[in-house]
Amino acid sequence: MTQEKAVVLLSGGLDSATSLAIAQAKGLQCHTLSFNYGQRHNAELKAAQRVAEFARVTEHKVVILDPAAFSGSALTDMHIDVPEQESLGIPITYVPARNTIFLAYALGWAEVLGAEHIYIGVNAVDYSGYPDCRPEFIKAFEAMANLATKVAVEGRPIKIETPLIHLTKGEIIRQGTELGVDYSLTVSCYQADADGRACAKCDSCRLRKKGFDEAVIADPTRYI
Amino acid sequence: MTQEKAVVLLSGGLDSATSLAIAQAKGLQCHTLSFNYGQRHNAELKAAQRVAEFARVTEHKVVILDPAAFSGSALTDMHIDVPEQESLGIPITYVPARNTIFLAYALGWAEVLGAEHIYIGVNAVDYSGYPDCRPEFIKAFEAMANLATKVAVEGRPIKIETPLIHLTKGEIIRQGTELGVDYSLTVSCYQADADGRACAKCDSCRLRKKGFDEAVIADPTRYI
Numbered sequence: 001m002t003q004e005k006a007v008v009l010l011s012g013g014l015d016s017a018t019s020l021a022i023a024q025a026k027g028l029q030c031h032t033l034s035f036n037y038g039q040r041h042n043a044e045l046k047a048a049q050r051v052a053e054f055a056r057v058t059e060h061k062v063v064i065l066d067p068a069a070f071s072g073s074a075l076t077d078m079h080i081d082v083p084e085q086e087s088l089g090i091p092i093t094y095v096p097a098r099n100t101i102f103l104a105y106a107l108g109w110a111e112v113l114g115a116e117h118i119y120i121g122v123n124a125v126d127y128s129g130y131p132d133c134r135p136e137f138i139k140a141f142e143a144m145a146n147l148a149t150k151v152a153v154e155g156r157p158i159k160i161e162t163p164l165i166h167l168t169k170g171e172i173i174r175q176g177t178e179l180g181v182d183y184s185l186t187v188s189c190y191q192a193d194a195d196g197r198a199c200a201k202c203d204s205c206r207l208r209k210k211g212f213d214e215a216v217i218a219d220p221t222r223y224i
Numbered sequence: 225m226t227q228e229k230a231v232v233l234l235s236g237g238l239d240s241a242t243s244l245a246i247a248q249a250k251g252l253q254c255h256t257l258s259f260n261y262g263q264r265h266n267a268e269l270k271a272a273q274r275v276a277e278f279a280r281v282t283e284h285k286v287v288i289l290d291p292a293a294f295s296g297s298a299l300t301d302m303h304i305d306v307p308e309q310e311s312l313g314i315p316i317t318y319v320p321a322r323n324t325i326f327l328a329y330a331l332g333w334a335e336v337l338g339a340e341h342i343y344i345g346v347n348a349v350d351y352s353g354y355p356d357c358r359p360e361f362i363k364a365f366e367a368m369a370n371l372a373t374k375v376a377v378e379g380r381p382i383k384i385e386t387p388l389i390h391l392t393k394g395e396i397i398r399q400g401t402e403l404g405v406d407y408s409l410t411v412s413c414y415q416a417d418a419d420g421r422a423c424a425k426c427d428s429c430r431l432r433k434k435g436f437d438e439a440v441i442a443d444p445t446r447y448i
Contacts, residue, residue, distance in 0.1 A: 066288040069329055097332030100372045104328040105293055108321030132372045140368035147361040148324045 003029045005115035006161070007106045010034050010060070012047030013188045014208055015121035015164055018176035020055055022163045023119045025179055030057045031113060033106055037065035043192040050185040063105055099132035103141055103160065110158055111149045118145075119161045125168050126207050138162050169207055170214025177217055184220035197224045227253045229339035230385070231330045234258050234284070236271030237412045238432060239345035239388055242400035244279055246387045247343045249403055254281045255337060257330055261289035267416040274409045287329055323356035327365050327384065334382055335373045342369075343385045349392050350431050362386050393431055394438025401441055408444035421448045 006028040010016045023030050032055075034048040045062065052060035099122065106118045122133040131137060142160040146152040164172050176183065188208045189198035198205050200223045212219035230252040234240045247254050256279075258272040269286065276284035323346065330342045346357040355361060366384040370376040388396050400407065412432045413422035422429050424447045436443035 061292070063293045064290040068285070069287045069332060096335040096374075097328055097372060100331055100368070101325070101328040104321055104325040107324055108293060111320040131374060131376065134371065137368065137371040140364070140371050144324070144361065144364035144368045147358065147364050148321060148356045150320075150355060152355065 003027065004117065005029045005031065005110075005113050006117035006119055007110045007113065007115050008032045008057070008119040009102055009106055009121065010048045010052060011121070012044035012049075012051065012186060013121070013204075014169075014176070014183055014186045014211070015123060015172060016048075017051045017055075017121075017181050017183070017186045018172050018179070019119045019121035019161075019163055020051065020057070021176055021179040021181045023117065023161070024055060028117060030055070030119075031109065031115065032057045032060045033102075033109060034060070034062045035065050035102060035105070036062055037067060043187045043189075043194065043196040047185060047187040047196055054182055054185055061109070065101070097132070099130075099137070100141070103145075107145050107149065107158065111151055114151070115158070116156065117159050117161050119163070121164050122162050123164050123169075123172070124166060133165075135162070135165055138165070168214060169211025173211050173215040173217055177215070182220075184222075188221075193224055195222075197222045199224055227251065228341065229253045229255065229282075229334075229337050230341035230343055231334045231337065231339050232256045232281070232343040233326055233330055233345065234272045234276060235345070236268035236273075236275065236410060237345070237428075238393075238400070238407055238410045238435070239347060239396060240272075241275045241279075241345075241405050241407070241410045242396050242403075243343045243345035243385075243387055244275065244281070245400055245403040245405045247341065247385070248279060252341060254279070254343075255333065255339065256281045256284045257326075257333060258284070258286045259289050259326060259329070260286055261291060267411045267413075267418065267420040271409060271411040271420060278406055278409055285333070289325070321356070323354075323361070324365070327369075331369050331373065331382065335375055338375070339382070340380065341383050341385050343387070345388050346386050347388050347393075347396070348390060357389075359386070359389055362389070392438065393435025397435045397439040397441055401439070406444075408446075412445075417448055419446075421446045423448055 006023045008020045008023050008030050010020060010032040020030060020032060032052045034045055036045055049060065110118055124134055138160050146157050187196045188204045190202040190204050191199050198221050209219060230247045232244045232247050232254050234244060234256040244254060244256060256276045258269055260269055334342055348358055362384050370381050411420045412428045414426040414428050415423050422445050433443060
């Protein structure tokens with residue numbers, strides 16, 4: 001039996017590192033995909049590289065996205081401050097159609113590789129403000145993907161896997177720790193410094209910190 | 225009443241130029257979007273620019289796509305010859321997940337602009353071999369888009385418009401000609417030269433030629 005393949009979206013953060021570990025635990029041959037889209041937290045890209053190496057993935061690919069395509073969001077526009085308070089509704093760090101674009105690239109690569117699975121570490125618990133982190137979005141993307149591609153026409157469906165979607169941050173960290181994820185390699189902070197040290201103040205840092213507290217696991221994050 | 229907006233995918237070819245003219249005839253404010261993805265026929269990008277200028281669109285944007293993301297297809301891989309015979313089934317010039325990626329970017333831009341419409345010149349008659357040119361794909365993309373975006377969550381749906389989907393090439397050319405499209409500005413050839421002159425031999429050239437014959441309109445294409 002040939003080993004099934006997965007394209008795993010890898011941001012360098014805690015969630016996607018866990019999602020990769022889960023895909024590997026299922027025996028899948030993993031091809032990881034990161035995006036350089038001019039984001040402030042370029043430290044995340046280095047973290048993604050470290051995580052991919054540590055996990056000995058088959059191939060790690062970084063696709064450069066033209067930042068001109070992503071205007072009007074705090075994550076890519078240096079003129080908008082990253083919020084340090086909990087935001088209500090949709091966070092202003094939301095990048096328009098980001099997960100749609102990421103998944104579209106993953107779909108293209110999955111087709112080239114003949115991969116049956118695409119892993120994305122979205123989470124509907126902590127990121128309920130992001131429309132493209134909800135199960136109904138993922139389900140609709142999967143339905144579309146299976147009409148978009150040659151492999152689908154030929155009868156081999158692609159599955160969008162979201163192993164973290166209903167987990168709390170604490171549960172994610174517990175599961176990843178059991179699978180041997182080294183969270184010291186990951187960076188979640190929206191404004192990490194060049195060394196990958198976290199600010200401890202942004203939404204993402206606060207969520208991560210709370211997760212380690214919940215999991216009752218020592219937080220290996222290096223703070224500024 | 226404020227003018228509604230549209231993001232119009234513009235390849236520089238005959239179909240998308242017609243799709244733009246139809247969007248403008250509906251009174252929409254048009255923002256055109258082209259992609260530079262290392263395609264052989266870069267002449268198409270210049271054609272897209274000319275078409276956008278001729279149509280006096282509000283804004284024309286070219287997004288650079290990382291060619292590394294698109295391997296394994298004749299349109300981007302110089303080592304695969306472009307087929308000169310009619311191909312059966314899915315043409316080898318098919319780029320994995322191309323329309324999914326193009327529409328994903330259009331969706332992101334539509335969200336930033338507050339545009340209600342995305343126009344794409346896909347055609348299910350002549351391009352039945354491409355899975356992502358079929359009405360069922362477009363319908364599934366639209367459903368997904370309306371779960372992916374902030375505007376959708378806020379109750380303002382985005383419509384994917386495919387005015388050419390059921391037209392023959394002859395019908396497209398007749399309609400565009402009535403709307404004042406200058407087809408001499410467009411390039412359809414898969415292997416046009418730097419001047420935009422067409423080979424007359426590839427699938428795309430043959431389809432285009434046949435279309436002008438059907439429409440009984442003089443073919444303004446410049447051939448090599």
